[in-house]
Amino acid sequence: MKKVKEIKNNELFYNGYSLKELAKTYGTPLKITFLDLIKDHIVSLKDSFSKAIKELNYPAKFIYLNANKANYGALEVIEAFKHADGLETSSYYDLLFTHELFRRFPEYKNKYIVCNGYKLNDYVDEIIKIHNEGIKIIDIIDSVSEYELLKKSNLPVEVGMRIHIEALYAEKEEEIKNDRFGLTNSEVDYILNDIKNTNLVLSTIHFHQRGFDYEEDKFQENFEKVFNKYYVKAARLFPSVNNFNMGGGTPLPVDEGFDYDKWAKYVLGLIINLCDKAKVTYPNLFSENGKYSQKDATCNVYKVVGIKNTDKYPWNIVDGSLLIAMPEMYALGEPIEVRPVNDLDKEMVKSYLAGITCDCDDVYFEKDKGYINLPKSDELYIGLMGTGSYQNSMNGKGGVHHCLLPEEIDLVINDGKVAIRSKLQSIEDIFKLMKL
Ligand SMILES: Cc1ncc(COP(=O)(O)O)c(C=O)c1O
Known part of the structure; x- marks a missing residue:
């Protein structure tokens, strides 16, 4: 860099x-x-993962998403859209904006939309609408109520489950109470059991650990915990499960000599190890980059x-x-x-x-x-x-x-x-x- x-x-x-x-x-x-720095960052991280994929013979893809929430300047998001593999949304309104970008830039219609956040009817309806237009959209389920809304559609909408991880490493009590996102263990079990009776297609396990200053041991512990407990379980039950989404929090600052090539190899190495031990297929790795992109x-x-x-x-x-x-x-x-x-x-x-x-x-x-x-x-x-x-x-x-x-x-x-x-x-x- x-x-x-x-x-x-x-x-x-x-x-x-x-x-x-x-x-x-x-x-x-x-x-x-x-704007060229947005491009440089995206291209460079994708390049680091491409090299790691090649070197490790990794049989799946790295998918770079721009987390729109980091900056809603249209030029900034459009620049990211050009170079990333897709856009990540956090609300109904963010999805309306993203949908509009997909209309205005049909040349990128094969990129992904990945939807996070707490969802009511409006957000779920828009996801279904976009799914029906043939756009690759993945709804990351954040609550059981959202799941119930979605399954009523009777459509093969691609979904993921956001895992609620306890803030294991929070130093302060209030931080522990801060992370309301994702599904608890019993909610995950309910969906894993129920989803086979629906037309929804479970493809993704997702977690996002709140912006700490990147520390490798903490990252690794949460990554492995979520992977072992949830990805492995879901992948054994459903052959459609083939994505692991690690959210945001990519290490920064870029300018101070952090070795992204080494990091990409390290992250894929973690997955290879975990998959080999558990004998499950290697997933595509999704990453939702807000700060890193912008x-x-x-x-x-x-x-x-x-x-x-x-x-x-x-x-x-x-x-x-x-x-x-x-x-x-x-x-x-x-x-x-x-x-x-x-x-x-x-x-x-x-x-x-x-x-x-x-x-x-x-x-x-x-x-x-x-x-x-x-x-x-x-x-x-x-x-x-x-x-x-x-x-x-x-x-x-x-x-x-x-x-x-x-x-x-x-x-x-x-x-x-x-x-x-x-x-x-x-x-x-x-x-x-x-x-x-
Ligand atoms: C689900 C999710 N993904 C990605 C991000 C982006 O994180 P960052 O800005 O650390 O890349 C956030 C930020 O809040 C988030 O909540």
């Missing part, structure tokens, strides 16, 4: 572009999405527009809101790298960063240090690296924001072409949203 972040001429370059130059040319606050493709750039000296270190005030730009970091502790962009050869000063909202929490410093080192500069820009996944849905992109601050200028770069997707949000736009 190519190096995305580079220092050249004492400036930070992202995907080959000087962030300072982009900021000076297009203005700040600025959000920049590099996170690194976007960064934000702000200008330092003022300094306040009320505390131990100088507060550098930027022309936007850090809180709005990276809500996932503030709410859930998701790591997002914050770095000065230019004048990196100048004397470094221990500093704090703050957004220009009135919110006390709109501040940033490195937690372990209690400050961030910033260069002494008359024209300083600050970059937030990796805002491409989940920030837009959490900060209500397109809406009215904290202190009525306008949304960033939104740039999209692809194949060397820079396009302004939207200008800085105007006060008239904001008034309209406020129904003023």
